[in-house]
Amino acid sequence: MTTKLDIIIAGGGRVGFQTAEMLDDLGHDVRIVERDGERCEQIADAYFATVIEGDAANPDILEQAAVDRADAVAALTGETGLNLAVCMAAERLSPEIRSVCRIDRAAGESYTRFVDAVLFPERAGARVAVNEIIGGDVQTLADVTGTLDIMQIRVVEGAPAANKTLQEIRFPSGTLVISDDDGERIARPDTTLDPGRRYIVAVEPDVAGEVMNLLRG
Numbered sequence: 001m002t003t004k005l006d007i008i009i010a011g012g013g014r015v016g017f018q019t020a021e022m023l024d025d026l027g028h029d030v031r032i033v034e035r036d037g038e039r040c041e042q043i044a045d046a047y048f049a050t051v052i053e054g055d056a057a058n059p060d061i062l063e064q065a066a067v068d069r070a071d072a073v074a075a076l077t078g079e080t081g082l083n084l085a086v087c088m089a090a091e092r093l094s095p096e097i098r099s100v101c102r103i104d105r106a107a108g109e110s111y112t113r114f115v116d117a118v119l120f121p122e123r124a125g126a127r128v129a130v131n132e133i134i135g136g137d138v139q140t141l142a143d144v145t146g147t148l149d150i151m152q153i154r155v156v157e158g159a160p161a162a163n164k165t166l167q168e169i170r171f172p173s174g175t176l177v178i179s180d181d182d183g184e185r186i187a188r189p190d191t192t193l194d195p196g197r198r199y200i201v202a203v204e205p206d207v208a209g210e211v212m213n214l215l216r217g
Helices: 014-025 037-046 059-064 080-093 121-134 205-216
Strands: 006-010 029-034 050-053 072-075 098-102 117-119 138-143 149-154 175-177 198-203
Touching: 006 014, 006 080, 014 029, 014 037, 029 037, 037 050, 059 080, 072 080, 080 098, 149 205, 198 205
Parallel strands: 006 029, 006 072, 029 050, 072 098, 098 117
Antiparallel strands: 138 149, 149 198, 175 198
């Protein structure tokens, strides 16, 4: 059972609102800090989270949001600099708090030096779009860190790796086959890549094409 968490969301826009709504559905306590008064009224009408009007980068506002008892703060406004300021202020006021910072493409992963985690919602949306466009045989499941991807790939009949065990296949460095067929077991050296079956694979981007050629032909 998931532990109930106490969470502050900075920013009640599209990303912040939906994140707060999902956290509430999972049974967590959520407080939203939003600068726009009209938006605060709209969120309040949803009746699922406490709403505080103000700038979440302001220590007084964070204290009003009870940052000292929060397990996590997620700064999800559309401004990377503001989000970083919110996370850093929260960590100063409550050193044990977990901080999550929304970034833009230009910011990259460098902010992980200052916060516990970063997220780039536009990339997540793009991943879903790519999956839908490509279809069901190759699905990107998640970014682990940087550009490393976890993918679910269906092996094609006649592909170089089809009907071979992992110990027989010369995957390039930067590849890890994680699951047995259809994700039922952790892959082992004697795991055979059966055509038509799906396998979960972690891959670095510079060898993704070579891996696809081995599995898809």
